[in-house]
Amino acid sequence: MSKREGLRADSTHFTLGGAPFLILGGSIHYFRVHRAHWRDRLLKLKACGLNTLTTYVPWNLHEPERGVYLFQEQLDMEEYIRLAGELGLWVILRPGPYICAEWDLGGLPSWLLQDKKMKLRTTYSGFTSAVNSYFDNLIPRITPLQFKNGGPVIAVQVENEYGSYAKDEKYLSFIKEALLSRGISEFLMTSDNHEGLKCGSVDGVLQTVNLQRLSGDVQHLAEMQPKKPLMVMEYWSGWFDVWGEPHHVFSAQEMISIVRELLDRGISINFYMFHGGTNFGFMNGAVDLGSYKPETSSYGSVVLIFMTTGTIIMYILKGYVTLVRLCKDAGLIYTDINYRSKLNLSIFIRLQSLKWMPVGQKPTYPAFFRGTLVVDQPTDTFVKLPNWSKGVVFVNGQNLGRHWSVGPQKALYLPGPWLKSGDNEIVVFEELKAAETIHFAENPEYSKTVEVSTQLFCTLL
Incomplete structure (x- = not known):
């Protein structure tokens, strides 16, 4: 320069x-x-x-x-x-x-x-x-x-x-x-x-x-x-x-x-x-x-x-993960997700040491669910949670963000660098209703769409 x-x-x-x-x-x-x-x-x-x-x-x-x-x-x-x-x-x-x-x-x-x-x-x-x-x-x-x-x-x-x-x-x-x-x-x-x-x-x-x-x-x-x-x-x-x-x-x-x-x-x-x-x-x-x-x-x-x-090409990963549920005692559930010093919340202290049970047993909500995704070669993917309701998704301690069945966003982007070859821990916090699996897919997904030009707020700005 x-x-x-x-x-x-x-x-x-x-x-x-x-x-x-x-x-x-x-x-x-x-x-x-x-x-x-x-x-x-x-x-x-x-x-x-x-x-x-x-x-x-x-x-x-x-x-x-x-x-x-x-x-x-x-x-x-x-x-x-x-x-x-x-x-x-x-x-x-x-x-x-x-x-x-x-x-x-x-x-x-x-x-x-x-x-x-x-x-x-x-x-x-x-x-x-x-x-x-x-x-x-x-x-x-x-x-x-x-x-x-x-x-x-x-x-x-x-x-x-x-x-x-x-x-x-x-x-x-x-x-x-x-x-x-x-x-x-x-x-x-x-x-x-x-x-x-x-x-x-x-x-x-x-x-x-x-x-x-x-x-x-x-x-x-x-x-x-x-x-x-x-x-x-x-x-x-x-x-x-x-x-x-x-x-x-x-x-x-x-x-x-x-x-x-x-x-x-x-x-x-x-x-x-x-x-x-x-x-x-x-x-x-x-x-x-x-x-x-x-x-x-x-x-x-x-x-x-x-x-x-120009086009943006995403390399993707397909599959699904079967989850287990955290056994919930009376009181709070504490967990231990490694936030790499970005978040240091006391609620994430005891996750690994607590008892988990198969998700097939009827959960009491809100609840945490955990599964393992086995990856040969890490690459970008999208996490989908069909038949889930509302919560947060963590992968290897990284907070991907919120999921909510009301849409319009129906999948969370998971960068390949946050995955590793071998076992990857998936933790989902769910407020209302969970399914037994989550899915990994090649494309994002949205519910119904609308043209920007029809929205008053966008037009006013």
Whole structure:
């Protein structure tokens, strides 16, 4: 990567290294994709003709407890960015601190709420102090990876869709200064939907827009920023699902028509998402517009045809597992799943030592069930639980997420790297009703689907 002049917006088109540059981006979140698959997913992004990777940075994973910072293994953000650079991709980083992303508390750590006076996403001292401490640890990891230092990071986003929140007019300036004062020197931008553009600006920072259809949003942005490049920071190439409602689909032909028009007009674009990945564990967010609607474990994936044909191929495993049930005494059941220090819950202390019985004997719910999957060669697969009701699935101590018969998600993605040759322990926590087997299949499964365009919430955004 060159140390030439970075991303600039001095006219109606971006330049990079002094040459005209059209941002063709795609979002893949490192924390939603197993590390062993990072290279594969990034190569697919590049194979589709894209030149830029965009990713959020989840504060709640990187600082799960106040003052405890995790940037190793699955959370090695720096290695992810370096890998993108090695593959010839530029990077737009979106460090928040609030990221939305349909992620638990929008990526803000839950320990912030221990302060009963907490005012999130404002200049309240309790919040800004926590942000400053986090940025003191985060930003020095980013600065060596900036374009001016030979790295792939060409731009950094200031917060995320703040115009839709806008509780403190001083807040965005605080975040901007927090980035600049710690050495961020690359191009800065914000990201908002149509309505959010009104209140989501900050001096010296380019505004970008989020959309799924061309209904005046781009023209509105052009009028707000004359003689500046136009960018759709989030072109929603799909939509997230919530439990108990249909699976969202988006017509490929409609998408191609919109993308073609944007490109014909020289408008930069970022596909959100290029590959959605998975909300492993309990990190899925929720929507509450009068009624609470938790999102599914799957964040979806997009197979994109763009400039060249690209497909995502999953290698799979077929079979089924017969389970045994934990014998439940009066009181609580304690277990001992190895969370590899990611979760240290007392309820998982005595699993291996307790008595288990064949599942054929009528269980008392809620209950834990355990089985063994024998694997010759580990590879990706999907876990299906027909005739089960609602609970959580663990494989070799890894929390795959929730299962729930109401759908629309009917299978949980199991990355091959979480399996091993030989015996693999499968544990299912079930709240209401269990069957004697679970299945492993080559494809995901959804219940009924619905076109995104028919959903009022999606249309309003």
